[in-house]
Amino acid sequence: MKFKVNGHEVFASTGGRPFDKKKPLIIFVHGSGLTHMTWVLQTRYFAFHGYNSLAVDLPGHGLSSGASLKSIEEMADWVSDVIDAVGHKEASLVGHSQGCLVTVECTSRYPNKIKTLSLMGGAGAIPMNPELLSLAENNDPKAVDLMMDWAHGPAGHFGGHPVPGLYHINTGTMLAKSRTIQNTLGVDFRACDNYKNGFEAAKTIKCPTLSILATDDKMCPVKEGKKLASLIDGSQVDIIDNCGHMMLLEEADRVLTVLKKFITTNYPPLSS
Amino acid sequence: MSDKKKELKPNTYKFDTLSLHAGYQPHKNAGSRQVPIYQTTSYLFDDVDHAAALFNLERGGHIYSRISNPTVGVLEERVASLEGGTAALATSSGMSAIFLTVMTLCEAGDHLVVSSQLYGGTVNLFRLTLPKFGIKCTFVKPRDTEGFKKAIQKNTKGIFGELVGNPGNEIMNMPEIAKIAHDAGIPLMVDATYQTPYLCKPFEHGADIVIHSLTKWMAGHGSSMAGILVEGGKFDWMQNDKFPTMTKPYEGYHGLSFAEEFGPTAFTMKARAEGMRDFGPCLSPQNAWNVLQGIETLSVRMKKHCSNAEEMVKYLSKHESVAWVSHPSVPDHPDHELAKKLLPNGRGSMIAFGIKGGKDAGVAFINNVKLASHLANVGDTRTLVIHPASGTHSQMDEATLKFAGLSHDMIRLSVGIEDIDDIKNDFEIGFRAARKPRLVSNQ
Ligand SMILES: Cc1ncc(COP(=O)(O)O)c(C=O)c1O
Numbered sequence: 001m002k003f004k005v006n007g008h009e010v011f012a013s014t015g016g017r018p019f020d021k022k023k024p025l026i027i028f029v030h031g032s033g034l035t036h037m038t039w040v041l042q043t044r045y046f047a048f049h050g051y052n053s054l055a056v057d058l059p060g061h062g063l064s065s066g067a068s069l070k071s072i073e074e075m076a077d078w079v080s081d082v083i084d085a086v087g088h089k090e091a092s093l094v095g096h097s098q099g100c101l102v103t104v105e106c107t108s109r110y111p112n113k114i115k116t117l118s119l120m121g122g123a124g125a126i127p128m129n130p131e132l133l134s135l136a137e138n139n140d141p142k143a144v145d146l147m148m149d150w151a152h153g154p155a156g157h158f159g160g161h162p163v164p165g166l167y168h169i170n171t172g173t174m175l176a177k178s179r180t181i182q183n184t185l186g187v188d189f190r191a192c193d194n195y196k197n198g199f200e201a202a203k204t205i206k207c208p209t210l211s212i213l214a215t216d217d218k219m220c221p222v223k224e225g226k227k228l229a230s231l232i233d234g235s236q237v238d239i240i241d242n243c244g245h246m247m248l249l250e251e252a253d254r255v256l257t258v259l260k261k262f263i264t265t266n267y268p269p270l271s272s
Numbered sequence: 273m274s275d276k277k278k279e280l281k282p283n284t285y286k287f288d289t290l291s292l293h294a295g296y297q298p299h300k301n302a303g304s305r306q307v308p309i310y311q312t313t314s315y316l317f318d319d320v321d322h323a324a325a326l327f328n329l330e331r332g333g334h335i336y337s338r339i340s341n342p343t344v345g346v347l348e349e350r351v352a353s354l355e356g357g358t359a360a361l362a363t364s365s366g367m368s369a370i371f372l373t374v375m376t377l378c379e380a381g382d383h384l385v386v387s388s389q390l391y392g393g394t395v396n397l398f399r400l401t402l403p404k405f406g407i408k409c410t411f412v413k414p415r416d417t418e419g420f421k422k423a424i425q426k427n428t429k430g431i432f433g434e435l436v437g438n439p440g441n442e443i444m445n446m447p448e449i450a451k452i453a454h455d456a457g458i459p460l461m462v463d464a465t466y467q468t469p470y471l472c473k474p475f476e477h478g479a480d481i482v483i484h485s486l487t488k489w490m491a492g493h494g495s496s497m498a499g500i501l502v503e504g505g506k507f508d509w510m511q512n513d514k515f516p517t518m519t520k521p522y523e524g525y526h527g528l529s530f531a532e533e534f535g536p537t538a539f540t541m542k543a544r545a546e547g548m549r550d551f552g553p554c555l556s557p558q559n560a561w562n563v564l565q566g567i568e569t570l571s572v573r574m575k576k577h578c579s580n581a582e583e584m585v586k587y588l589s590k591h592e593s594v595a596w597v598s599h600p601s602v603p604d605h606p607d608h609e610l611a612k613k614l615l616p617n618g619r620g621s622m623i624a625f626g627i628k629g630g631k632d633a634g635v636a637f638i639n640n641v642k643l644a645s646h647l648a649n650v651g652d653t654r655t656l657v658i659h660p661a662s663g664t665h666s667q668m669d670e671a672t673l674k675f676a677g678l679s680h681d682m683i684r685l686s687v688g689i690e691d692i693d694d695i696k697n698d699f700e701i702g703f704r705a706a707r708k709p710r711l712v713s714n715q
Binding site: 011013015016017018035037040041044045047048062063129131132135142145146148149152155157158159160161162163164165166167169170171174175178242252253256 | 280281282283284285293294295296297299300324325328329330331332333334340341342344345346348349350352353356357358359360361362504505506510525526527528529532533534535536537540541544
């Protein structure tokens with residue numbers, strides 16, 4: 001569906017079900033240079049099971065208009081604005097990669113609004129490889145190819161997508177190349193590199209939190225994810241073997257199973 | 273040694289490796305090194321919730337082998353990876369892949385612009401069968417790039433062509449025709465059966481959907497029928513209101529909008545969810561496996577197909593019994609330069625040549641070769657020949673043959689990977705018989 005935030009049109013997938021104000025809200029925040037499409041194997045489940053499932057396209061990404069936001073802090077405020085814009089008072093947040101920095105910062109800034117926090121492939125800081133950052137800022141498609149290489153674990157490089165017929169490395173590449181690379185990936189990588197408040201923000205979080213990490217994640221290694229989780233009171237951690245940073249696709253079912261249990265327990269759906 | 277920092281390079285697997293490995297993880301399949309043949313119609317649901325989730329496309333997985341099958345799924349991912357596509361859907365034959373593509377794209381009242389040099393079965397589909405569904409086509413000669421533009425109407429939903437037409441070997445200017453399609457907000461569909469992704473990846477030249485009859489070079493061994501449609505993932509279905517079945521809520525799936533929900537894989541998702549469900553031309557797991565065996569050696573075979581074809585072009589061009597030879601590697605072929613650009617790894621293994629002595633000579637040649645097989649197929653590992661004027665097109669008079677790009681003296685040759693000397697020796701027997709058609713027995 002489309003709605004406006006700060007005067008700009010925002011696109012969010014509702015997981016194939018109409019938006020219904022009575023249902024609790026879950027917001028899914030994608031990673032650097034990507035779009036709502038990365039969540040397709042998680043959002044639809046929640047949409048069909050008593051939730052408003054909103055996989056947003058950040059400004060300037062996917063089908064959303066406006067310019068890309070330049071800092072994680074701005075993105076965090078923007079997520080809070082999304083909650084207001086769709087007429088809700090609270091939400092559960094789910095983030096992937098850069099989306100974890102955004103949702104951690106948002107939860108820390110708006111503790112009363114955020115009811116649960118789920119982090120996929122997250123870390124307290126995501127310093128960028130300078131060469132990769134410069135490629136992305138110079139609009140070089142090689143930045144996307146490198147990201148797709150590093151973001152998939154050894155098993156993921158062979159394919160074996162949960163949805164029959166999809167080849168996820170090429171799908172991810174297409175998503176990241178669907179808009180101008182320097183305006184999406186370039187801006188996002190710089191925002192990640194600049195963001196320093198992750199660990200401090202984590203210490204303030206009080207809501208139920210889940211971290212899903214993957215053993216072959218090169219972009220946000222398990223060690224970094226655990227460090228972040230250790231700062232959040234009572235945070236739950238789930239580690240997936242044989243899987244890389246793109247766990248939402250590489251091990252979509254496993255991620256959904258863990259996420260489903262965590263969210264339905266801590267933030268129950270509207271029962272039909 | 274230089275102390276220069278190593279340049280960052282993506283290490284995603286390359287073509288030859290993907291041909292062997294893409295789409296399959298042994299550790300998820302009991303460690304089986306070969307892709308298992310899942311010879312089953314249906315798949316257990318964990319519980320009611322799981323069943324509903326699969327039907328609602330909430331999660332990936334298999335329900336019923338008409339819609340998807342794990343062995344077929346490996347083939348789909350493998351071909352998608354080789355083409356540089358986002359997704360693919362395998363079908364029971366090349367024809368069903370073309371039909372499903374058109375039915376996913378079009379509705380009654382729509383129109384397509386189509387190259388006039390196509391496989392005969394495809395011509396029949398576009399000329400005679402699709403109009404029965406209310407879908408009309410305008411045919412344009414493959415070299416008439418401007419003609420494609422002129423033929424586009426308000427209700428045109430796409431352009432369709434074969435990169436190298438058969439049997440005239442006319443090449444359509446794919447990059448320019450893609451631009452014409454995109455300027456009109458419609459996709460370009462290319463049947464790349466004769467090239468395989470080893471010779472050409474049409475997505476790199478602007479195509480949006482690629483179709484293969486896998487029956488041919490991809491499977492390669494003349495054993496199995498199969499087809500596939502592959503999606504490039506770049507085409508924006510939401511840029512205009514020409515594709516409501518892609519962009520508007522679809523009643524058949526709880527109001528799902530394929531384009532919004534699946535973006536770069538929307539076309540394949542729709543072709544499967546709707547087309548496979550309602551038309552059902554599914555590929556058998558055994559045939560999918562056979563095709564996978566072929567694809568494992570695709571680049572090795574294609575190199576040999578192409579080098580043998582170039583040898584045959586040289587041999588035929590010099591031969592006293594041959595009037596003319598058509599193949600994009602011939603320097604005076606009108607598309608020689610375009611072929612170099614679009615087919616840098618080789619120009620394919622389909623040759624057409626004219627035999628001196630006309631129809632009778634053609635008949636004698638075909639009846640006397642011993643190694644080359646006389647049959648109605650192309651892209652086998654074995655060398656294949658056919659004389660259209662006396663076989664597939666024998667009912668046609670001279671004028672109709674000419675319109676179809678054929679002539680009485682034409683022999684169509686699909687060069688195999690046998691030892692090149694054996695193919696030439698066999699052709700000598702055929703040519704000898706052709707020079708004295710009435711003296712040589714057919715027995
Ligand atoms: C270029 C081309 N496309 C499509 C087809 C149809 O494929 P199939 O015979 O697998 O249905 C053929 C068959 O000869 C072909 O040559």
